[in-house]
Amino acid sequence: MTEQASTPQFAIRVKDLVVGFGRQIVIDHLSLDVRRGEILGLVGASGGGKTVLMRTIIGLIPRQSGEIEVMGNLIGGSQERSTQSAAGRWGILFQQGALFSSLTVRQNVQFPLRENLNLSQALMDEIAITKLEMVGLAPEDADKFPAELSGGMTKRVALARALALDPAIVFLDEPTSGLDPIAAGEFDALIKTLQQTLGLTVFMVTHDLASMYTECDRVAALAEGKIVAIGPMHELLQSEHPWVRAYFHGKRSQMLQPQAS
Amino acid sequence: MTEPLLTATPLGDVLELRPGGSWTAANGTTLEALTGGVAAQLDRATTVKLDMAGVGELDTIGAWLLEKISRRAIAAGHHAEVVGLADNYAGLIEELHQVNRHNPAPLPALNPVVAKLNDIGQAAVGSREDVLAFLQMLGSLFLAVVGVLRRPRSLRLTSLVYQLYRVGFQAIPIMVLITFLIGAIIAQQGFFHFRKFGADSYVVDMVGILVLRELGVLIVAIMVAGRSGSAYTAELGSMKMREEIDALSTMGLDPVEVLILPRIIALICALPILTFIGSMAALYGGGLVAQLYGDMTPAIYVARLHDAVSVTSFKVGIIKAPFMALAIGVVACSEGLRVKGSAESLGKQTTTSVVKSIFLVIVLDGLFAVFFASIGM
Numbered sequence: 001m002t003e004q005a006s007t008p009q010f011a012i013r014v015k016d017l018v019v020g021f022g023r024q025i026v027i028d029h030l031s032l033d034v035r036r037g038e039i040l041g042l043v044g045a046s047g048g049g050k051t052v053l054m055r056t057i058i059g060l061i062p063r064q065s066g067e068i069e070v071m072g073n074l075i076g077g078s079q080e081r082s083t084q085s086a087a088g089r090w091g092i093l094f095q096q097g098a099l100f101s102s103l104t105v106r107q108n109v110q111f112p113l114r115e116n117l118n119l120s121q122a123l124m125d126e127i128a129i130t131k132l133e134m135v136g137l138a139p140e141d142a143d144k145f146p147a148e149l150s151g152g153m154t155k156r157v158a159l160a161r162a163l164a165l166d167p168a169i170v171f172l173d174e175p176t177s178g179l180d181p182i183a184a185g186e187f188d189a190l191i192k193t194l195q196q197t198l199g200l201t202v203f204m205v206t207h208d209l210a211s212m213y214t215e216c217d218r219v220a221a222l223a224e225g226k227i228v229a230i231g232p233m234h235e236l237l238q239s240e241h242p243w244v245r246a247y248f249h250g251k252r253s254q255m256l257q258p259q260a261s
Numbered sequence: 262m263t264e265p266l267l268t269a270t271p272l273g274d275v276l277e278l279r280p281g282g283s284w285t286a287a288n289g290t291t292l293e294a295l296t297g298g299v300a301a302q303l304d305r306a307t308t309v310k311l312d313m314a315g316v317g318e319l320d321t322i323g324a325w326l327l328e329k330i331s332r333r334a335i336a337a338g339h340h341a342e343v344v345g346l347a348d349n350y351a352g353l354i355e356e357l358h359q360v361n362r363h364n365p366a367p368l369p370a371l372n373p374v375v376a377k378l379n380d381i382g383q384a385a386v387g388s389r390e391d392v393l394a395f396l397q398m399l400g401s402l403f404l405a406v407v408g409v410l411r412r413p414r415s416l417r418l419t420s421l422v423y424q425l426y427r428v429g430f431q432a433i434p435i436m437v438l439i440t441f442l443i444g445a446i447i448a449q450q451g452f453f454h455f456r457k458f459g460a461d462s463y464v465v466d467m468v469g470i471l472v473l474r475e476l477g478v479l480i481v482a483i484m485v486a487g488r489s490g491s492a493y494t495a496e497l498g499s500m501k502m503r504e505e506i507d508a509l510s511t512m513g514l515d516p517v518e519v520l521i522l523p524r525i526i527a528l529i530c531a532l533p534i535l536t537f538i539g540s541m542a543a544l545y546g547g548g549l550v551a552q553l554y555g556d557m558t559p560a561i562y563v564a565r566l567h568d569a570v571s572v573t574s575f576k577v578g579i580i581k582a583p584f585m586a587l588a589i590g591v592v593a594c595s596e597g598l599r600v601k602g603s604a605e606s607l608g609k610q611t612t613t614s615v616v617k618s619i620f621l622v623i624v625l626d627g628l629f630a631v632f633f634a635s636i637g638m
Contacts, residue, residue, distance in 0.1 A: 101603035117289045119322075126361060130325055133360035147602025165286050166320035197352035198321070 009036040010069075011169050011201035012057060017066030019049075019056050026052050028225030029066075036168075039195055039202040041212045043247060044222030050205045051095070053222065054171055057203075058092060071168055090169040091162030095177070097154040099146040105132070105157050106142040112164040131160040136190060152183040156190075163194065172204040176211055184208060188215045209252075221247065267295045269302055276306035278330065281315030284323025296326045300333070309334040314345030319353065328357045391617075398517075398595035402525060405518040420523040428489040429531030435488070436481055436535050437542040443480055444472055444543030448550035461555060465562060466569035468547040473574040477540035479626055482585040485532055486618040490593035493524055494614035497597025498607045506598070516598075525590035532586035533579050540578065573638055581629050585622045592618040 012034040019027035026049040034040045044050040055061045057068055059075055068075040071089055099108050109128040113119060119127075129139050135156040146154060155175060162170055175191065176184035188211045195202055206212065212219050212233055220230040223243040229236050237248055266288065268279040278299065284292060303309060311327060331341035346354060371379065409416045451464035497520065500506050506516045544566070551557040557565075596614035600607050 102605040113286075117286055119289050119293055123289075123293055123322075123326075126329075127322055127325060130321060130357065130360045134321075134356060139361075139363070145603060147606075163321075166322065197356050199349065 010034060011036045011038075011071060012203065013067075013069040014053075014057065015067040015069075017053075017056065017068065018064040019052055019061060020064055025225060027056065027063075030222075030226050032220060032227050032230070034169075034201060034203055035218075036201055037195075037199055038217040039191070039204060039215055041216035041219040042203070042205045042222060043207065043212070043219060045243070046207075048222055049225060050222055051173055054173060054203065054205055058090065058171060089167050090171060091165065091167040093155070093158050093162045093170065093172045093175055095173045097146070097158040099149075099154060099158055099161070101146050104143050104145055105137075105149070108146070108157060109160045109164050112161065116165060127164070128160075131163055132157070134163070134194065135160045136186070151178050152180075152187070155179065155187065159190075163198070166198060167200075169201045169203060172202060172206075174205055174207065176206065176208045181210070184210070185214075191215060209248075266292060267299065269299050271302060271306065274307040275310060276302055276308070277310045277312060279312045279315055280323075280327060281317070283318040284316055284327070285318050285320045286322045289322050292323060292326050296330060299330070303330065303333055304337060306334075306339065308340040309342070311341070311343045312345050313343060313347070313350075316347070316350070319350045321353070321357070324350070324353050324357050325361075328354065394595045394599065395591060398521075398591045398598075401515075401517045402522065402591065405515060405522045408515075408518060409522065415518065417519060417523045420519075421527055424524050424527035425530055427492075428485065428527055429534055432485065432488060432531070432535060433538060436484060436539045439484060440472075440477060440480055440539035441542040441546040443476060444468060444546030445550045446546075447471060447476070447543075448547035449554055452550070452555040461557070462565060464555065465547070465551065465557075465565035469544065469566050469570040470574055472540050472543040472547070473570055473578045475578070475626070475630075477543055478536045478578045478581050478585065479622070480543075481536045481539040482532065482582070482589065482622045483619050485528070485535065485586070486589045486593075486622060487615055489528065489531075490589045490618045491611050491615050493590065493593035494597040494600075494611045495607065497521075497594055498600030498610055501598060501600045502602060502607065521590075521594045524594065525587065528586040528590040529583045532589075533582040536579055536582045540575075577629075577633050577638055581626065584629075585625055588621040588625055589618040592621060 010033050012032070014030060014032040017027050017030045018025065030053065032053075042050050042053065052061060056063050057070070057075070099105075100111065103111065106125070106128045109131050110124045113124050113127060129142060132139065132142060137153065137156055137160070141149075141153065141157075146157070149157065159170075159172075159175070172191070176187055179187060188208075191202060191204075192215050194200060204211070204216065206216075216233065218231055219233055219236050220227050221236065221239070221241070221244045222228070223241070228241045229239040229244045236244060239245065239248075266280065266282050266284070268281065270277040270279070276299075282288075309331065311331060313327075316323075327343075331343065334341040343354070448464060448468050451467050452461060455461055455464050455467075497506070500520070506520070509516045509519055548559060548562045551562045552559055593614045596610045596617070600610045
């Protein structure tokens with residue numbers, strides 16, 4: 001971990017986090033810092049606790065011990081209220097989109113605006129269309145219902161909803177899974193563009209090696225409940241940890257590397 | 262003192278706007294009012310100059326409101342320029358400059374009367390589809406039964422027994438309770454009113470015939486429609502939503518045979534049994550009221566009952582049960598398969614299923630009444 005003490009600009013700080021279900025410990029004394037404005041990719045084995053870590057940070061899963069700080073505010077624990085107020089500062093893209101199925105695309109994107117701000121309907125409509133166009137959808141799609149959308153469109157709408165309040169942090173849970181490589185590439189480029197224009201911090205759980213090469217500033221590897229390696233992609237490729245080696249130097253990864261490097 | 266969010270300085274034909282501070286969602290309401298407030302001045306000036314140097318924070322909402330100011334000026338044929346923009350926000354402004362350029366024409370709003378008439382028309386056409394869906398389910402059920410008769414091993418016995426346990430055995434306590442109370446209430450009302458004419462003893466005839474011929478089966482069928490029919494619709498509907506039914510078809514299995522046939526057979530077996538148990542509970546409830554409220558000993562009650570009702574009354578009630586079960590099952594399953602992708606549609610189909618099956622149960626009961634009357638039962 002190469003960390004400059006002179007930059008206190010951390011979007012998320014996790015210290016000594018322990019999370020478990022019953023007797024099974026999923027996250028074991030994990031510490032992780034996410035810098036402001038970076039795209040951090042989190043990799044790990046399936047069922048290894050990536051999603052659990054993400055859901056714990058956003059307060060959906062209770063932790064057993066440890067500290068979580070998001071944008072300088074402690075999350076959860078005795079200060080339940082701070083979790084509430086932090087809601088406006090982060091947006092979450094769930095794995096399956098989690099769009100409200102009884103609302104149209106436009107209403108889905110407007111939902112956080114309507115609940116948190118007191119804007120006129122006309123302005124909310126314009127903002128919703130703006131967000132939809134920013135994520136690459138046409139205004140004509142605004143009146144569709146989630147059941148009428150393709151997988152890629154669902155993810156885009158979910159991203160537009162996550163971005164509705166211009167959060168400082170966006171959590172993405174496997175954003176490119178289930179998309180074809182072209183759509184996945186476009187989605188990666190989109191996240192990169194939005195990160196640059198809006199100055200977002202992106203915390204991304206992913207298995208997509210191509211996204212990690214092209215998009216992530218740093219990649220963190222989660223194994224045995226701990227972060228075993230963190231750094232830019234080229235540093236992770238040098239890592240000596242057996243699981244990290246197996247992940248990045250396995251057969252499937254080898255196939256991708258010549259094009260990427 | 263915080264700096265003002267927007268300062269407007271008219272200099273002849275030039276309007277200089279100086280946004281300052283935090284142009285973000287948190288101030289959204291104020292910002293919207295402020296940008297609306299300068300609209301009049303905006304229309305008078307021929308040149309609008311946006312000096313962004315004072316902006317501390319900017320997000321999409323703030324940037325969009327500023328973009329709208331310059332768009333309004335340009336649309337009126339005036340000149341707009343943006344100066345002093347911080348580098349880190351240039352991308353955002355540039356991005357917003359591209360979006361919201363073409364708006365699809367909003368759908369023309371229908372005249373409310375026409376819209377209402379349209380709804381009625383749609384519903385009329387839709388009812389034809391309802392009938393077709395019912396008939397289609399009945400047809401595929403018949404095919405599945407033929408298939409099972411030809412290859413008896415293809416009947417899902419485990420599933421059938423499990424469904425029978427759920428819709429039959431587990432329903433017994435609530436059915437007994439409800440029918441017991443209904444029997445007791447009828448008897449109480451009978452004694453209260455018949456007493457005026459000194460016709461106390463005919464209460465037993467009324468309770469016996471009413472419960473065995475009509476009420477026992479009707480109450481039980483309505484309860485089953487609410488309890489098990491809704492469960493069938495919700496189960497099949499969520500299976501449809503999660504593509505489980507499509508998965509079955511692609512494996513070469515017939516969803517009707519695997520999922521629906523065991524459910525409907527279970528219902529057809531369970532409803533007569535529940536009707537029998539329910540009718541007995543209602544008669545017992547009536548007897549209890551007769552003893553406590555009507556001063557009639559159990560021996561007299563049973564003797565009167567023996568005279569009043571015949572096996573025919575019992576047969577009339579119990580024959581109706583399997584047909585009502587079939588109607589409930591077919592409606593519940595066909596509504597389940599009509600669930601679309603959304604959670605709302607699942608709720609809608611479940612409601613429709615219960616309403617329709619209760620309606621059908623009552624219609625069937627009426628048809629049977631006509632039928633039994635004409636054959637003299």
